[in-house]
Amino acid sequence: MVANPERRALLADAGLRVLSSTGARGLTHRAVDREAGLPEGTAGNYFRNRDELLGALGERIFERLAPDPARVEQLAEREPGVELATDYIRYIVERLTAQPDLTRALFELRLEGSRRPELGKLLRATLTSGFRLDGEFNAQAGLPGGAFEIAMLHYAIDGLLFDLLTTSIDAGFDIDEVVSTLVRRLLEPG
Amino acid sequence: MVANPERRALLADAGLRVLSSTGARGLTHRAVDREAGLPEGTAGNYFRNRDELLGALGERIFERLAPDPARVEQLAEREPGVELATDYIRYIVERLTAQPDLTRALFELRLEGSRRPELGKLLRATLTSGFRLDGEFNAQAGLPGGAFEIAMLHYAIDGLLFDLLTTSIDAGFDIDEVVSTLVRRLLEPG
Numbered sequence: 001m002v003a004n005p006e007r008r009a010l011l012a013d014a015g016l017r018v019l020s021s022t023g024a025r026g027l028t029h030r031a032v033d034r035e036a037g038l039p040e041g042t043a044g045n046y047f048r049n050r051d052e053l054l055g056a057l058g059e060r061i062f063e064r065l066a067p068d069p070a071r072v073e074q075l076a077e078r079e080p081g082v083e084l085a086t087d088y089i090r091y092i093v094e095r096l097t098a099q100p101d102l103t104r105a106l107f108e109l110r111l112e113g114s115r116r117p118e119l120g121k122l123l124r125a126t127l128t129s130g131f132r133l134d135g136e137f138n139a140q141a142g143l144p145g146g147a148f149e150i151a152m153l154h155y156a157i158d159g160l161l162f163d164l165l166t167t168s169i170d171a172g173f174d175i176d177e178v179v180s181t182l183v184r185r186l187l188e189p190g
Numbered sequence: 191m192v193a194n195p196e197r198r199a200l201l202a203d204a205g206l207r208v209l210s211s212t213g214a215r216g217l218t219h220r221a222v223d224r225e226a227g228l229p230e231g232t233a234g235n236y237f238r239n240r241d242e243l244l245g246a247l248g249e250r251i252f253e254r255l256a257p258d259p260a261r262v263e264q265l266a267e268r269e270p271g272v273e274l275a276t277d278y279i280r281y282i283v284e285r286l287t288a289q290p291d292l293t294r295a296l297f298e299l300r301l302e303g304s305r306r307p308e309l310g311k312l313l314r315a316t317l318t319s320g321f322r323l324d325g326e327f328n329a330q331a332g333l334p335g336g337a338f339e340i341a342m343l344h345y346a347i348d349g350l351l352f353d354l355l356t357t358s359i360d361a362g363f364d365i366d367e368v369v370s371t372l373v374r375r376l377l378e379p380g
Contacts, residue, residue, distance in 0.1 A: 021305065023213075023301065023302060024214065025213070025215035025217075026215075107297070107301060107356075109357070110352070110357040111213065111297060111301075111356050113357035114355065114356045115212070115213060120357050124357050127357060127358065127359045127360070128358075128359055130359070131359040131361055148367075151359070151361035151363055151368065152346065154353075154361070155347075155353055155368070156346035157345075157349065158348075158349035158353065159345035159346055159352065160349070162297070162300070162345075162352060163344075163348065165304065166297075166301050166303060167299070167300040167301075167303035167310050167313045167314050167317060168314060168317065169318055169321040170314065170317070170318040171321055171338075171340075173337075173338055177338075178338075178341065178342060181342065185342075186372075186375055186376075189374075
């Protein structure tokens, strides 16, 4: 079979829609074919088993959640400091809440990764390298905080996104105020 | 049918084991009967449909994650302050990581709640009242931080637990140091 990256992406996007509407529960190769409007067996040609299918969805999520280079360039021109760090984090929250299905799918896959060692290994490699790159970027850009601070902020923003995009504790505070306070207190305390 | 709270709890515990090993995907009334070693149809007598089953699992998680009254009493005897607040949070992290299947099941249910309005409503009511009670407790105990700080800390600890119990970013820091720094910086900044 000739590899067709566009069709692969189209199938992965269909898989993400299935994952979002039914959870991991309804995600089968057949459901992906149906959602993509393609003949039965197509998804099976691209992803040989469930681990490959789930892994492909993971990769596709990171592709689709990637920042717009123009926005990043604009940010990169500014003076480093806690204000700029806040705007970087605001932009992450903006992107991830604007695509709630993708962000929820990532949470689903991370949970599924704790049950499926193959998927877990693949996702963990991506997440770990993302975390390391965040640290390098932060240092090069002269932004406040080291790896320890970035880890704490990562947990806090993940927990906030989980609350915003799944069943909420309904704390009722302004999200932007939560985000900017988290950044200030965690990156530049005292 | 005579209601039997012990059998109901036994079925819910079986459901939580199914949810943990297969995800929401494998959770059916039939799988619950099988896991509990009870005749087919038993779970159906207690939980009439999927929403009732999922709701019962949610209730059972909160029952099983509840603190040990003796530990809480010990803590309540101490001087209020950031050290005591840290020990309360440490005890939450200790409980939730000691029962990883339950905590993962709660994440699963919160995700499922974003797709199933009935379940979402039920879970949200429990989470919201839990958050309010945390705030009242904190104020009565004279601990640092108000509702805003408690919300931020809640997000951060949720994100940390999600990382510890699912697919991790592998930041590699000492968990207790992460927890105590989060509490200090978020509850008592500057």
